[in-house]
Amino acid sequence: MKRPIAICLAILVSITSFNSQTAVAADLPPKMDYSSLVVPASLIAGEYLEITFRATDDVGINTTGPVVSIKSIEYPKLFFYFWNCYVQSGDRKDGVWKCKVPTEKTNPLGKYNVIVVITDTVGQYSVSDSISGYDTVALFEMREQTAAEKAAAEKVAAEKVAAEKVAAEKVAAEKAAAEKAAAKQSSDVVTDLLKFKSQITLLLAQVKTLEGKLKKICSAKLKPKGC
Numbered sequence: 001m002k003r004p005i006a007i008c009l010a011i012l013v014s015i016t017s018f019n020s021q022t023a024v025a026a027d028l029p030p031k032m033d034y035s036s037l038v039v040p041a042s043l044i045a046g047e048y049l050e051i052t053f054r055a056t057d058d059v060g061i062n063t064t065g066p067v068v069s070i071k072s073i074e075y076p077k078l079f080f081y082f083w084n085c086y087v088q089s090g091d092r093k094d095g096v097w098k099c100k101v102p103t104e105k106t107n108p109l110g111k112y113n114v115i116v117v118i119t120d121t122v123g124q125y126s127v128s129d130s131i132s133g134y135d136t137v138a139l140f141e142m143r144e145q146t147a148a149e150k151a152a153a154e155k156v157a158a159e160k161v162a163a164e165k166v167a168a169e170k171v172a173a174e175k176a177a178a179e180k181a182a183a184k185q186s187s188d189v190v191t192d193l194l195k196f197k198s199q200i201t202l203l204l205a206q207v208k209t210l211e212g213k214l215k216k217i218c219s220a221k222l223k224p225k226g227c
Helices: 001-026 147-218
Strands: 031-039 043-044 048-056 066-073 080-084 085-090 094-102 110-119 136-144
Touching: 031 085, 031 136, 048 136, 066 094, 080 094
Parallel strands: 043 136
Antiparallel strands: 031 048, 048 094, 066 080, 066 110, 085 094, 110 136
C-alpha cells in the first residue's frame, strides 16, 4: 500500500511544480505605454514634478505601485527615490498612473533623468537596461524662477493676502454688527421693562390713593352702599 501512495504524492508534487513554473513563465514584465507619458520639459526648483503614464501587466502591478526617481545628470550621485504614485483611471492591470515627485529649492539646477521602475505582484519588473538596473523614460530641466514668474508669483501672493484681509475684515464687521444688534436688542428689552415697571409703580400708587379715599368714605356715619 505504501508504494501507490508514494507514487501519487510524487505525481501531485510534479503537477504542482509544473503549474507553478508555467504560471511564472506565462507572466510578463509590466509595460509602460511611452506614447502616453507626460512629463514637463522644465520646472522650478521646489515645485512638484508631476508625470502621468499608462501601464499594463497581465497579473497586475503590486501594491507599492511604480517607483519614480529623478537623477541629476551633472551630479550623478544625486539620486532621489519616490513612491508617490496612484491609479488615476483604470486598474492595476491596465491603468493610467499619476506621480508627484517633490523637489527642493536647494536641488542643483540643470538636466535630470526621470526613472521609472514598475513591479508586478509576482516580482517581474520593467527594467530593460540590465547594466544600470533602471529605465530612463524622460528628461527635464530644473531651473530658477524667471523675473516674470517671480513677479507673477509675488502678485498672486499679494492678491491672496489682500483677499484674506478683506475676508477677515468682512467677518469682523459682520461680527461687530451682530454684537451691536444684540446689544441694542438687550437695551430695548431693558428699556421696555423699566417703562413697564414705572407703569406698575404708578398704578400701585393710584390704587393706594383710591384705597385711602375708599376708607375715608366708608368711615363716615352715612356709609354708602357697598362699604
